[in-house]
Amino acid sequence: MKRIPIAILCLTLLSAALLTPVLAEGAGWYVVDSQSPKGYCYLYSNPSSLDEISRNLGRYDNGEWVYVVDYKGENGYSFVFTEDGKTGFMATSALMKY
DSSP states (O other), X not given: OTHHHHHHHHXXXXXXXXXXXXOOTTOEEEEEOOXXXXXXXXXXXXXXXXXXXXXXXEEEETTOEEEEEESSOSTTEEEEEXXXXXXXXXXXXXXXXX
């Protein structure tokens, strides 16, 4: 009889582990902390500000919050959600983990 509760516990823990979303390393809330003299950075539609198809989606001043989904990103850019509902890529060097 002791095996049944242990089996139920193991199945419960396994199902919880399988249903829990796996976040990318470094995912979480970050604050914009650009080292540029102007104190802001831009959000882009693609992970490069130099790409012909990348669009500037907005300017974010130091102190504004973004949620980083993928911190590593491509070409030094991280994939982020902004507080104003936009998604895009921001320079990883301009972000500081909270």
